[in-house]
Amino acid sequence: MFKRLPGDETRNLVTTTPDTAVVFRPAVVTTPAIITIVIVAWRLLAGLVRTIWRHPIAVTTASTPAVITLVYGWGTALLLTTPVPVGLVAWALTDRSSFARWVGYRLLAWWRLIWVYRRHWQPVMVVSGLGRHLRGRDYLPRLGKITCTSWADTVTVRMLDGQAVKDWTDRTDHLAHGFGATSCRVTVATAGRLMLTFPRRDPLATAIPALPIPEEPSVGPVEVGKQEDGRPWLLKVHGTHVLVAGATGAGKGSVIWSTIRGLLPAVRAGLVEIWALDPKLMELSFGRVLFGSRYAADPADCADLLDDAVKVMQARAARFAGHQRAHTPTVDDPFVLVLVDEVAFLTAYQSDKDLRRRISAALATLTTQGRAVGVGVMAALQDPRKEVMNIRNLFPDKIALRLDESEQVDMVLGDGARNRGALADRISARPELGAGVAYVRLETSPDPVRVRAAYVADDDIRDMVAEFASASEVGKEVR
Template sequence: MARINGSRPFPDVPTRHPKIDVPLWAVLLGLAGRIGAHLVVFLVRHPVAVAVLLAVAVVRQRFGLVGLGVGLLVLAVVAGLWRLLHRRSFTWLVGWIRGRLRLLVIYRWRWRPVMVHTDLAIRIPVSNGDRVSFAETFPRIRTIRSDRWGDQLRIELLYGQTPELWAEQAEALRHAFRARSCRIRSDRVGFIWVDFARRDPLAVPVPPFDLDGPDADGTGDGDDDGPVDLSGIPVGRREDGELWRLPVRGAHVLIAGATGAGKSAAVWATIRGLAPAVRAGLVELWVCDPKGGMELAFGQAMFSRFATDTDSIADLLDDAVAVMRKRAARLRGVARSHTPTTDEPLIVVIVDEIASLTSYVTDRDLKRRLSASLPLLLSQGRAPGVVVIGAVQDPRKEVLPFRDLFPVRVALRMTEADQVDLVLGDGARDRGARADEIGEDMPGVGYVLLDGQADPVRVRAAWVDDAEISRMARRYPVPAVAELLDLVGDGPDGWTPDVDGRAA
């Protein structure tokens, strides 16, 4: 019955796959076509490198090794002259060449596998009969900048990607490309910057800048255009090797950091940057040192007002509020911002430990006065030319309730990761401000966030030692003390005259 129903299985019939004879010339032709396609792609992507190699080959063929050596010598001389005459364009060209080389040697080879393993590439399943394959789309490198410190890649985001998604993979990207650090910065819509740092230009202390040289204004043009540029005084170095310029005119500055983080270095670097303007009478320093004067008394000859106890600090701040209101009344309807002059200089109120005036005062009357004057100065003092520079250890709201009134904030080494966002704003740590990871052996290193700036910048304040502070105090005193020094002489090393507990 089973045979009638046909249920008996048929035996497997052995089969042989047919052989296809392909001529050798067809194989060679296909191989040559693939090689040619890769060469065309290489020529399109790297025309400058191909042109340079071709030029070297032609010179070597026509003039020999001697001609090639002479050509390279002439090129080196031209490059040296170019660097002396116009350093900015020369630096840009060198960075562009270095970036193209690193793009060819490193990023072209590693980019696709790194994007796949970090889930930054989009894989779309494609059905092909019984088989399922994946079509992969990769983010494209649109621009690359490179210097001796690191690389900056401008990336075009794929559909559905955000800068936050890339920020989550920053640590994986750092290890994949063997970088010291990786930071993600937002660009215009659809683009981001990925910064890979290979070396740390802030690993060694930054020496103080020459205030007496031909470029005392710090503009880099070789000319001394004035005592100091108050919209951005040089106080240190940035991670990219450029000057760190701290705005003072029209800005309040908050410097936050743990004990030993280098707050005093940032304060003294700022005072030193203002020194020429102090001597010229364009800036007055009103300094509050709640530690009894132990930290800032060395520069007393540069201070127009100097207070070391809570009572005198309250008086100083009340006087600053009075000056602010008087100037605001005079400038009403005349000007929108104050212009420093010798008759009406910019007043910079420096408070070494501002938390001691906001949270640690037990006297109710003094606390009321301080709680009233500081917010008034921070909310109304920028336009009339009365600005505040404050240093604090604990940036919490209960310690510093008016923290958000500081448009310029500097985060030095922090003890907790959450404190970074308290100082620089929400998400600052995810955007690369790892202030809690700064080593204890790097005082003065931190991150600065300017008003209206989305991404923090890593900086290091210049180190000003005690000898330089003493020299600075003798050379850049306030005008009244300068006249007194002219009468009595400089005196012994480190000596400065004192007039009723004030420098002037």
């Protein structure tokens, strides 16, 4: 039989024979009951104050009837509180948006905090590896404020000391599954604090019809669709370059034609020129009358058109040197937007090496020097690999529509974009659900934004041609 030694006698142990089992018995310190009571009372009081501070409307709504009942009786409480729910119902029926903004979403946030996030916070944090269980104690990130909108919950979290943002972005799938959401996006609020966005529904599930053509000429930003939060998606084209990547049928044409549609008044006013390269002879050819002589489909013509754009850019740079550093669109110096549909056909799949070299050199020149003098490039492609498009990093603003592989998301939007919630590889392939849906990463922000471009149908393009092309050009196109 093993002989058990008390903890205090182990220091006198000289030999360790097989018949001796060393048992350590740490000293037990008994905490006075009064200290335990004070700690529990303090935690209850702090939790009550925190709940009142975060959710004043919900607390007031729940506590007022109880207080009136205790002081004046249930009859008085019923008489005084009945008009309140009646008034709230009338408010909700007459002005639902303001009721939701001031009352509804606050009550929903309180309910989601209690029933979803606080209830599952500890197990989700521990199982996902974001919390730690050491020596019988849980060290968890602190759950902060919950804000609800019409489509998502925004959760503020204080990270543990020593944690990195990457620890959270690598576990977005764990967080989404743990709290019953389809996805999770992580953004940095302040130092040590994160904002987690959990969508409750998809506000971009339905297609958006073509937007009205602006009445006043403008160089941008151009409204091309809608963001996930309901605000207009304004795409900047002047003073930047835009890369649009997406698989076949993902909706690249929606982005391109919505941009053209928003710029047409400025084109008619002489403030914008659109130069179109259409090597597939499918997308832009439908409205090529709008581009006039600045349209090319044959690879050789595309190379010549790009060389002409480089010459315009260099001539402007020579005139602007020493006089101005930024471009302001005028009739004499309009903004030039070079549209390139399926740029990979020209830069990677073109069999003529000389044409491929000319086109790649011209695009690299335009994307490195054209911004300051009012020459922008919008290029669309299906395959974003480096060997296909080796100048993709020269495009400050990037749009990722539906992609085939998860690795392609980071190729288009930059490293870590998918971990921050840009799930472009999970966009539905059904046209009515996913066509035009994209994630946008702008030069000014690393956080991807989910958007959907408006769908410009063939009839809309015909109307654009009829309204903005001259009668002679339309006649030539018909012939």
